[in-house]
Amino acid sequence: xxxxxxxxxxxxxxxxxxxxxxxxxxxxxxxxxxxxxxxxxxxxxxxxxxxxxxxxxxxxxxxxxxxxxxxxxxxxxxxxxxxxxxxxxxxxxxxxxxxxxxxxxxxxxxxxxxxxxx
Numbered sequence: 001x002x003x004x005x006x007x008x009x010x011x012x013x014x015x016x017x018x019x020x021x022x023x024x025x026x027x028x029x030x031x032x033x034x035x036x037x038x039x040x041x042x043x044x045x046x047x048x049x050x051x052x053x054x055x056x057x058x059x060x061x062x063x064x065x066x067x068x069x070x071x072x073x074x075x076x077x078x079x080x081x082x083x084x085x086x087x088x089x090x091x092x093x094x095x096x097x098x099x100x101x102x103x104x105x106x107x108x109x110x111x112x113x114x115x116x117x118x
Contacts, residue, residue: 013043013075019050024057034065041074048103049080053089063095078103 014037018030037044046062062078069076080103087099087106096106 013045014040015045015047017047017050019052021053022051022058023055027057027061030058031061034061034068038065038068038072038074041072043075043077044069045077045079046103047080048078048082048086048106051086052083053085056093059090059093059095078107082106 016033016037020026022030034044044065046065065076068074082101082103084099087096087101090096090106091099
C-alpha cells in the first residue's frame, strides 16, 4: 500500500456579487474581478440579486465568462433572485426568451440561447 498524497476535489467556490445599474463604465473593474476569479481555478458563482439593470457591454462580459469557463473546464454560475427590470432588459436584448426570476434559471436559459457561440 502506497502513501499517495490526498488531493481534495472539494474546491471552495468563489462568490462574486454585482450590484446596481451596470454599464460600460463598470465593465473594466468587473472584467478584472472576473479575470482574478478565473485565475484561482475555482468554481465561480456570480450573484445578480442586487443588479437592477445592465447594458450590452455587461451582458457580453457575462457571455465571455461562460465561454472562458467552458474553454478552461471550469464552473461559472449565475445565482440570486433576478430583479424584474433586469429580466426585462435581457429579454429586450434577446439574450433570453422569457423572463426568469432566479439566477439558476437565467443561467440555464442563457446557456441554451448561446449554445452556438459558446
